Amino acid sequence: DQQVKQNSPSLSVQEGRISILNCDYTNSMFDYFLWYKKYPAEGPTFLISISSIKDKNEDGRFTVFLNKSAKHLSLHIVPSQPGDSAVYFCAARGTTSGTYKYIFGTGTRLKVLA
């Protein structure tokens, strides 16, 4: 049962335009959400996060939006750059038996075309 879903395996965007990556979740008890970026042959690197008590967090070109009623979050990258081409994972934090666990989505491969 996939609790965190990224339904688009890939996305292509022209350089300078907006990239929107989407993520849906099923567990309303998740209290924190994160986005990670991963280049081939490297570990994921943290990009941006949002607490469940907020609906928006912005950091430079990256903005994450959270819609709790829809159990949906999205990552906006504006403007997109070729260096943004990578696989993006969303992750959610929940608790199991009183301890934190991080559940990841399946990833979306973003390709920014020059």
Place this chain on the structure above:
Amino acid sequence: DVKVTQSSRYLVKRTGEKVFLECVQDMDHENMFWYRQDPGLGLRLIYFSYDVKMKEKGDIPEGYSVSREKKERFSLILESASTNQTSMYLCASSVPGTGLRANVLTFGAGSRLTVL
């Protein structure tokens, strides 16, 4: 910056071999995690640990065990490697608590394991 080091970047092993994947972090983090990444499946949690000598099963622990004898080191063990354990293995660490830093997993570069 926190550094999470995975000692082996690439390994090739034979079916039935015992495999050790080592992970060391240098920032005194309490929490450590092992994930595997497979195409179309994302990152799946194998085991995690919130303290020395403590371990908890993740979502796919079958065929794996872990060891945390020291705070900075978290080892993943494949007792008898099988071909379906061919994967990219990722170690991560974090601090506990409720602050912003507490929620960020820092990952190592990964260990690509091929089981023949």
